[in-house]
Amino acid sequence: MIDFIPILKKYKPTEEQNQEMERTASEIMGKINSILERDHINARSLLVGSVAKCTNLASGDIDLFVVFSKKYSSREMERLGLRIGHEVLPQGREKYAEHPYVSGQLGERKVDIVPCFEIAPGTRIISSVDRTPLHTDFVLKHLDPEGRDQVRLLKLFMKAIGVYGSEIKVSGFSGYVCELLVIKYGSMLDVLRIFAALRGKMRISLTESEIKEFDAPIVIIDPTDLTRNAAAAISLENFSRMKINSRLFLSKPDKIYFNAEAAYVPEKYRERGTVMRIFTLERPDIIDDILFSQANRFRNIIVQILEEDGFLPISSEVDLSENIEVMVECKIEKLPATRTHVGPPVDAQNAMDFIRKWSGDKSVLGPYVCGDRLCADIPVEMRDLEQVVRERLKGFIIGKNIDRYKENMKIIDPSRSNEEFLVLGKFYSKTLPGLPP
Numbered sequence: 001m002i003d004f005i006p007i008l009k010k011y012k013p014t015e016e017q018n019q020e021m022e023r024t025a026s027e028i029m030g031k032i033n034s035i036l037e038r039d040h041i042n043a044r045s046l047l048v049g050s051v052a053k054c055t056n057l058a059s060g061d062i063d064l065f066v067v068f069s070k071k072y073s074s075r076e077m078e079r080l081g082l083r084i085g086h087e088v089l090p091q092g093r094e095k096y097a098e099h100p101y102v103s104g105q106l107g108e109r110k111v112d113i114v115p116c117f118e119i120a121p122g123t124r125i126i127s128s129v130d131r132t133p134l135h136t137d138f139v140l141k142h143l144d145p146e147g148r149d150q151v152r153l154l155k156l157f158m159k160a161i162g163v164y165g166s167e168i169k170v171s172g173f174s175g176y177v178c179e180l181l182v183i184k185y186g187s188m189l190d191v192l193r194i195f196a197a198l199r200g201k202m203r204i205s206l207t208e209s210e211i212k213e214f215d216a217p218i219v220i221i222d223p224t225d226l227t228r229n230a231a232a233a234i235s236l237e238n239f240s241r242m243k244i245n246s247r248l249f250l251s252k253p254d255k256i257y258f259n260a261e262a263a264y265v266p267e268k269y270r271e272r273g274t275v276m277r278i279f280t281l282e283r284p285d286i287i288d289d290i291l292f293s294q295a296n297r298f299r300n301i302i303v304q305i306l307e308e309d310g311f312l313p314i315s316s317e318v319d320l321s322e323n324i325e326v327m328v329e330c331k332i333e334k335l336p337a338t339r340t341h342v343g344p345p346v347d348a349q350n351a352m353d354f355i356r357k358w359s360g361d362k363s364v365l366g367p368y369v370c371g372d373r374l375c376a377d378i379p380v381e382m383r384d385l386e387q388v389v390r391e392r393l394k395g396f397i398i399g400k401n402i403d404r405y406k407e408n409m410k411i412i413d414p415s416r417s418n419e420e421f422l423v424l425g426k427f428y429s430k431t432l433p434g435l436p437p
Contacts, residue, residue, distance in 0.1 A: 008149055011058055029064060031087075046064070057156070064111065065113075065114050065115070067133060074099070082100055088113060089104035089113060092113070096287065116129045116133070134224035138223055151178050157249070167292075176230060180206060180220055183206060196246040203219045245432060268418070269415045274314065276328070277385065277389075278414055280324065288320055291320060291401065294402050295326070305392045305393065306385070312331035313330045325422060327424060338379055389411070390409070
């Protein structure tokens with residue numbers, strides 16, 4: 001087995017970094033508390049997230065909550081939370097999870113100031129972020145310093161295989177899920193052993209309560225809210241990646257599985273005997289969680305068009321960088337000049353209508369009988385892949401924030417370009433870690 005001490009030394013915060021994060025958090029909390037006192041707001045500031053739980057990596061963000069009394073309405077809580085956030089972080093931007101919050105930078109640190117309501121364990125939440133302080137308390141009570149380091153190693157493993165992060169564009173394992181897994185099984189290696197041996201779905205609870213059934217590949221009952229699946233964000237694909245990579249690592253341990261700096265790098269086209277096109281749109285100034293769902297819809301619509309028109313798409317990828325990049329790989333670049341139009345059965349009442357419609361046109365072969373149906377080979381008006389996508393896309397709304405950009409969509413044939421594209425780097429990086437290139 002590999003030595004994990006150098007890995008932790010590289011990615012675990014140093015004492016100096018911990019002090020810097022504590023100073024930054026304390027400074028922000030002091031500002032928040034001053035505003036609360038000045039404006040007679042019934043709320044308190046609270047450090048939450050991985051920094052509060054001491055499970056953060058050196059690059060960890062600072063998450064600060066403004067915990068409001070339930071005497072406020074949701075609208076008041078949001079309004080006051082945003083006002084406090086903007087006063088503390090004047091250059092901050094409003095972002096949106098279940099409700100708006102303010103995100104900004106203080107030095108090298110990303111800082112989020114999020115409003116929520118004060119709730120007690122077992123009581124009804126008003127918004128999902130209300131649970132976060134309870135998560136912090138639960139983890140602090142159940143993880144010792146060794147366990148916190150085991151969480152860090154598990155996060156590094158998941159980052160390296162591309163399954164860490166509960167945001168929509170990743171659909172992977174959250175930091176809280178990593179913490180629950182280590183609390184349940186004891187160590188990073190024991191967690192990997194569980195996944196390596198697993199066949200089918202996963203169902204776990206950290207309490208003795210009955211596991212409620214959820215329509216999800218992995219269910220981890222949130223110990224602070226027994227009605228919630230803490231693993232709801234994890235996709236079947238990422239669950240499967242975690243299982244197979246756990247098996248691969250345990251069969252042949254390698255430090256590559258803990259390289260948290262691994263990232264997709266731009267690449268040029270590689271000849272695969274197929275047809276690739278990259279469709280790019282200008283990127284609007286909105287957060288990834290909102291943008292990704294629209295970019296993914298854009299990708300799915302292009303694939304749908306190519307499937308329906310007979311270009312035989314076989315794979316696709318999407319990336320959000322400076323622009324929205326969608327890559328689609330097809331078997332066919334240009335359609336034949338004709339296609340077979342299958343008509344009604346010869347016994348159908350509209351059989352004669354079909355014959356009248358398609359007879360007498362010299363560009364049509366038929367009508368003719370194929371089995372028990374009438375058919376005609378008719379001309380294909382649009383045969384070029386790029387032309388078909390441009391024309392057909394006009395009939396779709398691809399997303400609230402990106403639809404206005406589709407008229408200026410660029411279509412690039414990477415086989416004729418010397419440029420490097422992140423979406424190609426992402427596509428070519430699908431090989432499992434630890435395998436020969």
